Amino acid sequence: MSLRSHLAIFAGKSAQWVLKTFFKGGSSYPGQLALKINPxxxxxxxxxxxxxxxxxxxxxxxxxxxxxxxxxxxxxxxxxxxxxxxxxxxxxxxxxxxxxxxxxxxxxxxxxxxxxxxxxxxxxxxxxxxxxxxxxxxxxxxxxxxxxxxxxxxxxxxxxxxxxxxxxxxxxxxxxxxxxxxxxxxxxxxxxxxxxxxxxxxxxxxxxxxxxxxxxxxxxxxxxxxxxxxxxxxxxxxxxxxxxxxxxxxxxxxxxxxxxxxxxxxxxxxxxxxxxxxxxxxxxxxxxxxxxxxxxGYDEKVFGRQEVIDIDGKKCTLVLVKNPVGLNQVIDMIGLSPYSFSLVALLNANYADGIDVSWIWDGNHEAFAKMNIPAVIAGGERHKDMALRLKVAGIEEDKLTETKDLDEVIEDIKALPTENVYILATYTAVLQLRKKLAEKGYIKGGMDRG
Structure with a gap:
């Protein structure tokens, strides 16, 4: 290994140690530094x-x-x-x-x-x-x-x-x-x-x-x-x-x-x-x-992939959704549930989510109207779009709560009538929700995908 490679690795590892030890982060900068020294x-x-x-x-x-x-x-x-x-x-x-x-x-x-x-x-x-x-x-x-x-x-x-x-x-x-x-x-x-x-x-x-x-x-x-x-x-x-x-x-x-x-x-x-x-x-x-x-068979749920989070006795299954095909598969999976559940749908439209939310109209939300779900929460930065889609799908207005604020979403989850809750959320909505849940002590971490 060349001297340049040794220097790049040393500098990168040192930066990584400092960032992880004192700042609890640094997934990209150490690599960026090492690349500057040796591309x-x-x-x-x-x-x-x-x-x-x-x-x-x-x-x-x-x-x-x-x-x-x-x-x-x-x-x-x-x-x-x-x-x-x-x-x-x-x-x-x-x-x-x-x-x-x-x-x-x-x-x-x-x-x-x-x-x-x-x-x-x-x-x-x-x-x-x-x-x-x-x-x-x-x-x-x-x-x-x-x-x-x-x-x-x-x-x-x-x-x-x-x-x-x-x-x-x-x-x-x-x-x-x-x-x-x-x-x-x-x-x-x-x-x-x-x-x-x-x-x-x-x-x-x-x-x-x-x-x-x-x-x-x-x-x-x-x-x-x-x-x-x-x-x-x-x-x-x-x-x-x-x-x-x-x-x-x-x-x-x-x-x-x-x-x-x-x-x-x-x-x-x-x-x-x-x-x-x-x-x-x-x-x-x-x-x-x-x-x-x-x-x-190793049962370790990963970021937003059917991870189960307990929110004051509510068993909340968090699922990332980002496009019509994936959403429809999640809806089919939810339909296999042998128990009653409530639904939370969180929609954002940031760059990492895709700024065009028209894809939600290609998702089979109509299937939810046939599942006899007693309560539904529409949330996220584009909560109005999500609420409209659910209403058009056949969700009755008296079952639907709408809010942008995730603190309110968490409080509303605690009051839902069922023990089991499915939370479907786009990428940045998952990040934001997990951060809130970490701050409130329901999970550790929050922003990590692993």
Whole structure:
């Protein structure tokens, strides 16, 4: 290692120690400092780690967490970026905090934002990319789905030897050739039945002839066993298969992947996809089934992913929502609840949320009106938009409370008529709510994503 690299690492680690010790923060600045001293500092870490990158619209955080949990069952050093610092300086800070072991395989599993991937891969060369899905999300920031896909393909091709492990049920991942080799995971759990996606579904045009795709099986949205009746375009052969859904409710799921039974402690079909992706990574690295099972079964809720918070006896399940497909999956998951519950919907429209809130009209809020929910709170900076959407969906006005102030939201939660409460919130609303709850002593931390 060069003297310049030694100086960069020393300066970065020193800054990290000072910031964490005295200021309880500093996820990006140490990396920024190290990069100023040596812009190629990540070359040093690339030689020490097997880097796995997880990207896509939905499921990045939980897929990353599950992958880390599984790999830790097999390998001693598994690094990740739990604070969500996924720009270059944040990635460097992540590596600065690690202590890689020599003469053994060290892993880094990194969650990278779709728009950031191409910038990050200028500096670091992953061995494996995991593509979860591409759905319409924050149009003001990402554009339409094919623009987003082009961004991540361009990021991956900077490491052309790296394998792309992608969701084979998503037509977009089979729409263009890539310089990277590809492997696919997906569902193969139901007999073939001729069907078509809902008329309001994105990404169902054949990339070859633009005919509407047909399906022999649909899990949700445009995901499933697709084919084009006009030109023959079809889902590729799956390398990793979920062959049976054993059971699923609002808090857990059991399933069979490649002849082994596994379970996770979160509900919803969308989270089974996350588990399938993590299992595919593990199988790619030859992790034994018993260790995969132990890693998937590790019951640690991550930021806004069905974490349960007790607010004076109210069991509040906090769920991040950010686009129509993800929201609809959360609504389906909530609908599996065997008990009565109240609902809190918090809507913000900051840059990190996406400033265009029209996406809420594509979410199936009408399903809530059929669930006999006794009380609903609409909150957040765009509470009026949220309240209007819920009223149009059929929520009765006498059941609906509307407020912008999160302190009032917390007080209103305490007075709700049910023990169980679902809180659906956009990204910055989750941050703001967790900060308030931390200040009031209901949780520790507040702003951390990990």
């Amino acid at each position: 190629n500092i990540l070359d040093h870490y690339s030689d020490l780690y097997e880097v796995v990158v997880v990207t896509g619209t939905n499921g990045k955080t939980l897929t990353t967490a599950l992958t880390v949990n599984i790999l830790k069952q097999q390998f001693d050093e598994v690094l990740t970026n739990p604070t969500g610092a996924n720009m270059v300086q944040g990635i460097v800070s992540t590596f600065l905090s690690a202590k890689p072991k020599k003469n053994q395989k060290n892993f880094a599993v990194l969650e990278i934002d779709e728009a950031s991937l191409s910038k990050v891969t200028e500096y670091i060369k992953p061995e494996l990319f995991v593509f979860t899905n591409i759905f319409r999300d924050q149009m003001d920031r990402y554009g339409e789905i094919y623009t987003t896909y082009r961004l991540i393909v361009e990021g991956a091709e900077k490491s052309p030897q790296a394998t792309i492990l992608c969701n084979g049920d998503s037509p977009i991942f089979n729409s263009v050739k890539t310089v990277n080799p590809r492997k696919y995971y997906g569902f193969d759990h139901l007999p073939d039945t001729e069907q078509m996606a809902h008329y309001n579904t994105d990404g169902v045009l054949c990339p070859n002839c633009h005919h509407i795709l047909h399906y022999k099986m649909i899990t949700y949205a445009n995901l499933g066993k697709y084919y084009c009746p006009n030109c023959g375009f079809h889902r590729p052969e799956l390398d990793y298969k979920l062959t049976k859904m054993v059971a699923m409710d609002n808090t857990s799921a059991d399933f069979i992947i490649d002849e082994h039974k596994y379970g996770i402690e979160v509900g919803g079909m969308y989270n089974v996809y996350n588990a399938l992706a993590a299992t595919a990574v593990a199988e790619y690295y030859n992790v034994p089934a018993e260790k995969i099972k132990a890693g998937l």
